[in-house]
Amino acid sequence: MRALVVDDSRAMRSLLRQILVKLGVTDVIEAEDGVVAVKLVEGGPTPDLALVDWHMPVMNGLDLVVELRKRKEWRHMAIMMVTTESEHENMVRALLAGANEYLIKPFTADAVVEKLSLLGLHLEPAQVGETDGGAS
Amino acid sequence: MTTATAEDFEYLQRFIFERSAIVLAEEKQYLVDTRLLPVVQRTGVDSVADLVKALRRGDRSIETAVVDAMTTNETSWFRDAAPFEALRRLIFPDVIAQNAMRRRMSIWSAACSTGQELYSIAMLLDAEFPELGSWKLDLLGTDLSTSVVERARSGRFSSLEINRGLPASHLVKYFTREGAHFVIADQLRSKTKFELFNLARPWPPMADHDIILMRNVLIYFDIPTKQRVLEAARAHLRPGGFLMLGTAETTRGLVDGFTAVPAGGTTVYRREEA
């Protein structure tokens, strides 16, 4: 399974990558804004999952979702917003644009696992030991 | 001194690893008191240290409760998914058919905690069984702890709680943001009632229910208490009504009068005709 992480913060991308790797998703590609993300998706096997921040330079997360949903061949890609943005109208806009799920920052690793489950991606933590599930 | 010692923690680490293969990491020590306090309350011992003493003595009834408390996640919405599949595919259609004339449904979430289970049921009904709009729905949630019941009543959740298993579509449809919290819609909240209730004490008079959820609470009780509680649950279920337990729990060997029915990837228990 391939995952795309889009966030202008390297630290946040690193955190999300760690969570995904622990869940057995080792093919993780990263982008710092929407334009880079689109290029990445165009340039290789289509990711099964995209985790998308909202506030980014050049092209923000909402516009990226719109872009990603324009291509028929990418429709199977599950898109989850990962953002502080929680204004009702904006959450609705993201879902209407084609995002499948929405995760509010800050979040725990357990929350990510459960959201991925809602997306039909049932992943088990690869390593025993995280009884509390805090992102590490 | 009521808190667990480093020695207690070491014992717990070994104990939990032996039973669940889960490694309780060193830095989780602070968790011990927070997680085990509810177990202390439910089992009636005096302190976390006493709880560990009971474990050392080999008190089986406390063992499962401790493992569950130390290894389980916080309350999620639509927790474990399978029970809600069972409700959706078997239980609700069945009860709706049974109650077609009466047009009422009574659901009791015993050990409701901060309300996620009951509100999840309310959302499921609203979203997928709109024909029940004209029915009288009694959704009751009870728990042992006052603070938890009050929080459930408020229907107010933090963003950390809202992140836990709640489909985004339900988030936007049923919640409004108030400051740093999310509040469930009045239209759903008004169908629910939350009260204090101690399952282990004699039950006050109560009308019968169509569905009783008692998930992951029996593990706190010893066998005689489990039997009493299950018998009381059977007595308060309409014949043909359903009892729902936690994933690893069963009525077998504890109480008669139930038929195990596989549904949605789990097992539910239908109360047999009297």
Next chain:
Amino acid sequence: MSDLLIDTETILEITHTFWGAFLPDSGDLHPGSALPSTEDLRGCVRISGSWEGVVELSCSLAVASHVASRMFALPEEQLSDADIHDAVGELSNIVGGNIKSLLPPPTSLSIPFVETPDTRSASEEDWRFSSALDSEVLLAWHDEPLIVRVWRSQGSSADSAAPTAGSDGDLEAELSS
């Protein structure tokens, strides 16, 4: 007016929430009297729209390194300055973003900008002179300071020192690099 919207209780709650979610094993963040110093790193996000101002998260290098170490899963000795600044920026993004959620819509959030003792310049000082300190929450982690300040812009908006998020609105589109 703003005090009703962004009370210190809520700021405390927001900061505790991210600390508990991302750094659950780190020990508590508690209300503290640890003194801020000019050596602190400051991550700022600008909020604009129906409310104008800046959320500033100020912390010591020790706090910043700890957070960065967790987020990058690297021992502190292996962190670069850029790593630490990025972590501080993201912290301020999360706290600022959650504070923005308390404000009446519509508002937009800028990309974070991080000030260090070395990079403070005249133009960056300017925005504070034209702002009023709305709220301040002093926290400490092992006696190291972590401070959240909410600054409200006074009068007409000064030059924005903050690069803004792409296409989030007409204003942002004009100002984005």
